[in-house]
Amino acid sequence: MSPDVGAAPGAGSQPGAATGAGMPFRRVALIGLGLIAGSLAHAMRAQGFTGQIVGHARSAETRDTAARIGLVDSVYDSAAAAVAGADLVVLAVPVGAMGAVAAEIGPHLEPGAILTDVGSVKQAVIDAVGPHVPAGVHFIPGHPLAGTEQSGPESGFATLFRNRWWLLTPLPGTDPAAQDRLVALIGAVGAHVDVMDPAHHDLVLAVTSHAPHLIAYTMVGVADHLRRVTEGEVIKYSAAGFRDFTRIAASDPTMWRDVFLHNREATLDILGRFTEELFVLQRAIRMGDGQHLHDYFSRTRAIRRGIIDAGQDTDAPDFGRVPVGGAARDKG
Amino acid sequence: MSPDVGAAPGAGSQPGAATGAGMPFRRVALIGLGLIAGSLAHAMRAQGFTGQIVGHARSAETRDTAARIGLVDSVYDSAAAAVAGADLVVLAVPVGAMGAVAAEIGPHLEPGAILTDVGSVKQAVIDAVGPHVPAGVHFIPGHPLAGTEQSGPESGFATLFRNRWWLLTPLPGTDPAAQDRLVALIGAVGAHVDVMDPAHHDLVLAVTSHAPHLIAYTMVGVADHLRRVTEGEVIKYSAAGFRDFTRIAASDPTMWRDVFLHNREATLDILGRFTEELFVLQRAIRMGDGQHLHDYFSRTRAIRRGIIDAGQDTDAPDFGRVPVGGAARDKG
Numbered sequence: 001m002s003p004d005v006g007a008a009p010g011a012g013s014q015p016g017a018a019t020g021a022g023m024p025f026r027r028v029a030l031i032g033l034g035l036i037a038g039s040l041a042h043a044m045r046a047q048g049f050t051g052q053i054v055g056h057a058r059s060a061e062t063r064d065t066a067a068r069i070g071l072v073d074s075v076y077d078s079a080a081a082a083v084a085g086a087d088l089v090v091l092a093v094p095v096g097a098m099g100a101v102a103a104e105i106g107p108h109l110e111p112g113a114i115l116t117d118v119g120s121v122k123q124a125v126i127d128a129v130g131p132h133v134p135a136g137v138h139f140i141p142g143h144p145l146a147g148t149e150q151s152g153p154e155s156g157f158a159t160l161f162r163n164r165w166w167l168l169t170p171l172p173g174t175d176p177a178a179q180d181r182l183v184a185l186i187g188a189v190g191a192h193v194d195v196m197d198p199a200h201h202d203l204v205l206a207v208t209s210h211a212p213h214l215i216a217y218t219m220v221g222v223a224d225h226l227r228r229v230t231e232g233e234v235i236k237y238s239a240a241g242f243r244d245f246t247r248i249a250a251s252d253p254t255m256w257r258d259v260f261l262h263n264r265e266a267t268l269d270i271l272g273r274f275t276e277e278l279f280v281l282q283r284a285i286r287m288g289d290g291q292h293l294h295d296y297f298s299r300t301r302a303i304r305r306g307i308i309d310a311g312q313d314t315d316a317p318d319f320g321r322v323p324v325g326g327a328a329r330d331k332g
Numbered sequence: 333m334s335p336d337v338g339a340a341p342g343a344g345s346q347p348g349a350a351t352g353a354g355m356p357f358r359r360v361a362l363i364g365l366g367l368i369a370g371s372l373a374h375a376m377r378a379q380g381f382t383g384q385i386v387g388h389a390r391s392a393e394t395r396d397t398a399a400r401i402g403l404v405d406s407v408y409d410s411a412a413a414a415v416a417g418a419d420l421v422v423l424a425v426p427v428g429a430m431g432a433v434a435a436e437i438g439p440h441l442e443p444g445a446i447l448t449d450v451g452s453v454k455q456a457v458i459d460a461v462g463p464h465v466p467a468g469v470h471f472i473p474g475h476p477l478a479g480t481e482q483s484g485p486e487s488g489f490a491t492l493f494r495n496r497w498w499l500l501t502p503l504p505g506t507d508p509a510a511q512d513r514l515v516a517l518i519g520a521v522g523a524h525v526d527v528m529d530p531a532h533h534d535l536v537l538a539v540t541s542h543a544p545h546l547i548a549y550t551m552v553g554v555a556d557h558l559r560r561v562t563e564g565e566v567i568k569y570s571a572a573g574f575r576d577f578t579r580i581a582a583s584d585p586t587m588w589r590d591v592f593l594h595n596r597e598a599t600l601d602i603l604g605r606f607t608e609e610l611f612v613l614q615r616a617i618r619m620g621d622g623q624h625l626h627d628y629f630s631r632t633r634a635i636r637r638g639i640i641d642a643g644q645d646t647d648a649p650d651f652g653r654v655p656v657g658g659a660a661r662d663k664g
Binding site: 096120145146147149150155157164165167204205207208209211212213214215216217219220221223225226232233234235236239240241242243245246247249250251253254256257258260261264267270271273274275277278281282285290294296297298299300301303304305307312313314316317318319321322 | 428452477478479480481482487489496497499536537539540541543544545546547548549550551552553554555556557558564565566567568569570571572573574575576577578579580581582583585586588589590592593596599600602603605606607609610613614617618620622625626628629630631632633635636637638639642644645646648649650651652653654
């Protein structure tokens, strides 16, 4: 796992020195080699990036896999070695690991380099990483709203970011030229950038992501308890709706543990609202208030239409799933 | 909307007089012309059924659409007229409408005919329909675990039932030969049959379908309230997880109102367990108990694997969704 001979760490980059298709970087270091980092590497290559992409992962197994499949040009055993000479460093580790990684790489970051991250929580990452960023390095926190339920160095693919939003939460005083360079890279891999305040990001994501994930985990956990009672029927008959929840509840446990622990207040706030609302609907069921239920379900149907119209999901029924198994295997 | 000249209502069928590819019926009447009935018609035709398929829907608009697209051979203005001469009658209306339809058609059912339904709740349908079934008619309640978030006469497609479970909850004393004929039809359209007790069906479906649907409706409703605060951000950034919930929460409001009102006890029981479990996880977040969260999320991940291994969902990441929009439309 030694670096490529041609890696040329230590050579600083010049803003605007584009290396392929509007991606103004020469050497990109990915810290963490999971779904997001791997997809970024694939997407950059697919878009013609001709500079270096190097990486580090804490797990030796992940490093070995990444090296074997050629995910990046060079895999380094230490994060500090990986970032040397990089003009862009992307922290793609669980939110709870950001602070330790930043402490390790801080002294090794090149002056003028851009440091970003892909964490699903922003204020906690800013608090953890910020103190370790040396003067002259541009720290621009980010979060691509893209992912699948899969994880690890082999799960990435070049189109993950296509037509997705990539949120940036820059700190006051961020160098506009540095931000423009990062935005150019994000645009080159197919995503759209929005800029917002970190606290607002954390609230919006609590609604659109964190609370839904915890709810899906919970529903699948309830079914798991019952599965032992009903002898596998929950799995067997999951196509009635439940299986949708299991996809979300198959997401990486470490990543999501850290998300909840680091966006605690906003997530608990939304879950509190959820529980209130659930109780109102449970009461409507108990009291037989069909009108309330019908009105509620009609409103929620309209939201799906809004998401499809906004280009954020497919219009195909059932997400366009292809049925598993080409034909009936059993007549009775 | 007059019947086809060749419809020949009134001609009784003989068990075993198969009309195409192992579907032992001559004239099938579909009461209700939505997603399930339409898919059944498409699937039977695709499998070579050469007998008649006729139908009725309460809504004139639905009847017009069904006639225009040729969903069935004949569309009748009344359910009673549609069932005359049919050797299989399928009730495919919302659970809350089953009783009234059964009362209307009961006197017009042919001796020897099979009457089934596709309701998502079984005990309530048995209670509502049973009293209207004349002697000599075989009432065999059923429930195909298949559907999409779409509804109406144009939403059906021939592969909806492929590799799905179709549960039957026959009453004591059901004629085995009649049940075999229904099972043959279900097998011919690609589904697998399981037989169970109605009360057990209603409990299993509360876990795998009814509670997940109410939870999805609730989460989308919460986001709808917040959407007004956050100016469309919930829709814009829905790809972070939330959009999965919106698919389920786009399901037919009337159908689902009736499901909850008619499977009240089992649904409320599962929702009670869900809330308890949610509170335990909320507490773990509040107390910072990362180990509890990680262990929980690791268990739920395994369930997804079980569902894929059981052939009940695709292994493709993100359900195999195809990204909307071929390329970035916006660079900033």
